[in-house]
Amino acid sequence: MSPINHDVDVELFIRLQQDDHAAYTEIYGKYSRLLYTHAYKKVGDRELARDLVQDLFTTLWLKRHEIIIKTAPSAYLYTALRNRVLDHVAHQNIASNYVSYLENYTLETNDLTDHLIRHKQLMQLIEQEIAALPEKMRQIFELSRKEHLSHKEIAAELGISEQTVRKQIQNALKIMRPKLSVILALIFLFEK
Incomplete structure (x- = not known):
């Protein structure tokens, strides 16, 4: 070099x-x-x-x-x-803090029903964001995150390159991160 x-x-x-x-x-x-x-x-x-x-x-x-x-x-x-x-670390910390918060919230309160409702609402919001992705991007993202397939397995299943798979997942995260960060921030604000 x-x-x-x-x-x-x-x-x-x-x-x-x-x-x-x-x-x-x-x-x-x-x-x-x-x-x-x-x-x-x-x-x-x-x-x-x-x-x-x-x-x-x-x-x-x-x-x-x-x-x-x-x-x-x-x-x-x-x-x-x-x-x-x-940026990646910050997004990871937000998600990690939310998971820790949910765990602590469950331990500190007896109101499990409220916790489950909020968790379900968060999951619905995440699902809405995934559903709003362009069709091919959504399909690749779901195979990666829900079916837990590797980039290589997704590429083979869809007949596309691993690079395309990687880029589509990267683009999906880029679209979703700002929206989910706002949602998580609002949850922290209103639950304290």
């Missing part, structure tokens, strides 16, 4: 912003493995690390005209990846 040359990187990012796909490919080739290793060390999950890096590079291409780099391009990429890792 060649050492990082900031002048070359700056030139690559300038070309990227001018819609040069070869520059994008070169940036990807130069940084994807390094970023994956960094993400894996932070999250400890190979598939999640791959998803985070893939999301970073997808966004890099889609928002290439909006990118303003005030530091070295490599620092920009690592910061963008760090933000994705932190």
